[in-house]
Amino acid sequence: MKVQKQISLKDFTTAEGFVGRYQHLIKDVVIPYQYKVLCDEMEGVEKSHVIRNFINAGKALxxxxxxxxxxxxxxQDSDAAKWLEAVAYALILFPDTELEATADRVIDIIAGAQDSDGYLNTYYTIKDRDKRWTNLLEGHELYCAGHMMEAAVAYYEATGKDRLLKVMLKNAECIYHHFVTEGHEGYPGHPEVELALLRMYRATGDKLCLDLAEHFLNIRGADTAFYEKEVAKRTWKVWGADPTDHAYQQSQCPVRELDEATGHSVRAVYLYTAMADLASETDDQELKKACDRLWKSITERRMYVTGGIGSTFLGEAFTKDYDLPNDTAYAETCASIGLMFFASRMLENEVKGTYGDVMERAFYNTVLAGMQLDGRRFFYVNPLEVVPGIAGEAVTHKHVIPQRPTWYACACCPPNVARLITSIGKYAYGENGNTAYCHLYVAGDTKFENGLELNCVTEYPYAFTIRYEIRKGGKELAVRVPGWSSSVTVRRGTDAGSMAEVSYKIEKGYLYLGTVETGEIIELQLDDAPEFLYASPKIPDIQGCVALQRGPLVYCFEGADNNGDILSLAIDDSEPAEAEAFDPKLLNGVTRLKVKAFRKEIPEGLYSARKLKETPCTAYAVPYYSWGNRGLNEMRVWMTKH
Amino acid sequence: MKVQKQISLKDFTTAEGFVGRYQHLIKDVVIPYQYKVLCDEMEGVEKSHVIRNFINAGKALxxxxxxxxxxxxxxQDSDAAKWLEAVAYALILFPDTELEATADRVIDIIAGAQDSDGYLNTYYTIKDRDKRWTNLLEGHELYCAGHMMEAAVAYYEATGKDRLLKVMLKNAECIYHHFVTEGHEGYPGHPEVELALLRMYRATGDKLCLDLAEHFLNIRGADTAFYEKEVAKRTWKVWGADPTDHAYQQSQCPVRELDEATGHSVRAVYLYTAMADLASETDDQELKKACDRLWKSITERRMYVTGGIGSTFLGEAFTKDYDLPNDTAYAETCASIGLMFFASRMLENEVKGTYGDVMERAFYNTVLAGMQLDGRRFFYVNPLEVVPGIAGEAVTHKHVIPQRPTWYACACCPPNVARLITSIGKYAYGENGNTAYCHLYVAGDTKFENGLELNCVTEYPYAFTIRYEIRKGGKELAVRVPGWSSSVTVRRGTDAGSMAEVSYKIEKGYLYLGTVETGEIIELQLDDAPEFLYASPKIPDIQGCVALQRGPLVYCFEGADNNGDILSLAIDDSEPAEAEAFDPKLLNGVTRLKVKAFRKEIPEGLYSARKLKETPCTAYAVPYYSWGNRGLNEMRVWMTKH
Known part of the structure; x- marks a missing residue:
């Protein structure tokens, strides 16, 4: 049983605020832009052809x-699905009949591409129907189905329209028929359908969806050699993935035995999300324990300070414990989004601050860094160090592009960012019978099923006061206190005059406020002091380095603020870093940090037996998510400590 | 004209001493061991089949x-060639009729594999004669020919026997016929034959060899698209190398226009060696200038402190300026050997200390690290950091094997080390008409063509007194003073009583001692203080780090000397490092260094907002070349500075 669950998005109304402004950007810029891309109406970007694929599949049928x-x-189909899902969430936040009509038309086209048996995938329908289900390792049929199921659920919840939901239920039946009824072996190369089926189950109550999700999770890794057998049976390939690398395929053992996050990082966290969801849904303690182990494997041994995961471009994958190179990191935007999914589902098993802490870390740093401030360009890869001349140039750094490109041939990240930001309410607020939970600080009105209604007012993450106005009380409220905040002050009252500091207890990172009453105001004051971060000596790549964080924001140093040269700076951590005044004009509004530093001389040649001369100076840092918005320049999160 | 040239190896007689002991090891262990490997008589190592290939090629003919x-x-043929070359040098140092008879038999077998037109290559002769010369990009025919030419010259110089030399002269004529007389396009994918032909020219006086070397150098990169055309013409491949990556193929422009060291690092330095050799041989100033640029590109921007080159396993290649990762370095043993070749040939264009400095750096660090102390195991890759659990394990670190394996399927490095160490006299001593040059400090007797004879007595690199006893004088002597030595004391006399300090002038890193007389003794005292090394801030990967060097030896820290944990150490460079007493029992005899350090606490998790506690301690370093001889453990050259 879920100890608490995500709220329904319909119950969250966004307000102005940091996240709200991002949601406007998604609605106003990203969604229309992406629609034009999907329709191939955007000049100068990679051809998408997504809508044409569905139209052509309909013709083929x-x-x-x-x-x-x-x-x-x-x-390719999944780009349309993720866009539709983002549209659904945007329609909840910002009703728009024109956008809804556009989405309806897209759904018509998609429905038209569904085969009479419920099968839906344009690649196979157009190119070769006989190849269906013959390459689960690389074929992505179940992956695309999963994303379309998520879109269907979202669109149904947003609009009440069930056309796509019915299409995807029929599709789920088609999949069930093949894999369960007919008993064909196999599990998806790219997990996604499992978590989607669980959402379908909750939206429709159709137990077939739950059973199918459970089937795929139970069968995964039961026969570790499945992909090898599959490869032996077929004569075609997509890329020629190595079927023998079971750890990479996340099929090295049954999922309940997994104890190490391995392989493609996005696939991994999508899989673990489904595992955590099923664990709470079915009270599966063995599965829950596996999730705990995987959570620790990631967050205690394989995660960047920015919430990025996946240390290498070779397979876009996890590598080994403590191997966290800054300059060749993969840290895919989608992987951090997936990590948020996993965290959110872990919260449904156990209310513990670390899940919210990681969700915040991933969101405010890697996920937001994935998008240019104007919503028009995107990073797939989110390095923690960029040195022009090496980044994007050296054969080992080709993937580390120092500035965001427009659109990718493989465009998974941009629509993923769009759907995440527009659905942030689900991650921010949760509930169980009597208690409402605030996991993240997101301004807006929220109604809980138990009747509690509250309005959250905050300029977080640039201000550290979070104010909850209880619109309708009588139920319990619990608010996460971030692990980074060394102190928290809680004040309660009904108006400015009556607000008074109260004592509180924090349990597993949550402040349990007891029953709150209508008209009551609860105000949290978190620690706003910038902090230096130090890395475990076990991480070879950031030995002797220091990073900066303020609130949930990890900072970075860019050439733009530091005379074009970051590499020769050594940070003096003997005095605290200082926050400058919030600058609304800089990078869409940021608070810069300044620290004492020393600038080293650049000697002749590579190595010197002479200590390098150092000149005291001030160094300036900006939030990591805002980097790369001022042209080509050096960037670093972890800096040499003086 | 060569401003000075390598001595003939026949004129050097080795003595006990650091290098001499290595030469004994090559003779006593490495050469017999490798012979057994070549004959497939060594159990438990990768199959070689080299001798069988030659036998079978003879049968095919x-x-x-x-x-x-x-x-x-x-x-594969080149393994036999490099072994034979090492045998030749060993026979000069340590005459051995049995070994010579073995070599003669091998030469008979090789000669038997030569086709009637002079062609010699077992791969093509056995597998498919029609493929000859159709894949210069990958086919390695000219590379194998080059190595066999080097072996032929060496064996002739060592024994006076010209059987192999005649075989290879006929082979050179065959190559000349194809590429010059018949005018077929093309140049070698792996340079080597150029430098070999120049050696053949000097050994035989046959101008065809000089012309052919010049031809290959002149035509290289003249048509940058040559490999692309070649690929288009053929239907077979070895690995499927990308012909469009001209910088990787070192054919991005004519060689006289090169200004950046690119591509496969071994190929690069073999090419540059030939260029430098031809430049001095023919007084080609344009070629000399290109060599100067390439020298600077390597040594001022792309070389590890250990003299290793090649920053990535992707193509075993150079990457970009200042990109010098420690843990994923390639730094192939062969590449540092090639760098010594290049340095030695640069010295024939200009007598300048930097060439000797780099030669020493490469030799005493990367080249010697390539071999286990017992001569039975070898490193191909020479990283500057090894962390068990990551090294050899992470997909990005598969090439970074933390302990030396026995033999490789691709066994280029082991015999290359053998031929280098046995021929060190050529790199240590040089001459021109009136002046004898000592580039490296290698104990032994040397006769110069001008009549000068000297005996060098030293326990360098563990003692810093170098004593030259002039056996026959009347000529000038010049001795390199290493760049790392902050001071040098020179004493002259005829016996212990008369030795007195003298003043001197140093010009471009060389101490010009003027005419030395028979019976005179010259003693250099170099600086024996361990030094901390600091890296240019332009190198992102070693920001804030410090390394240790004493004399030519770069040191490293191993777990074996430091309670198994290097990563949590931060070095305090506020006090000088200290040399312990030379320990003859440790690692075949080394001087350890000790430094003040701090050991950091290992916190929970990955990142901490709390400064890590530090405990003062002493850290111990051993010479880099000796690492990895005490089982699996952590190793680092660049350490965090406190």
């Missing part, structure tokens, strides 16, 4: 000429 | 059944 056929990655 | 045919890499 009707026996018509398929025109320009299929184009793109084998998982 | 006689139209007989080729039995077990060809086995191994396309360049």
């Amino acid at each position: 009707r026996g018509e000429d398929v025109g320009d056929g299929f184009y793109g990655m084998v998982f | 006689r139209g007989e059944d080729v039995g077990d045919g060809f086995y191994g890499m396309v360049f």
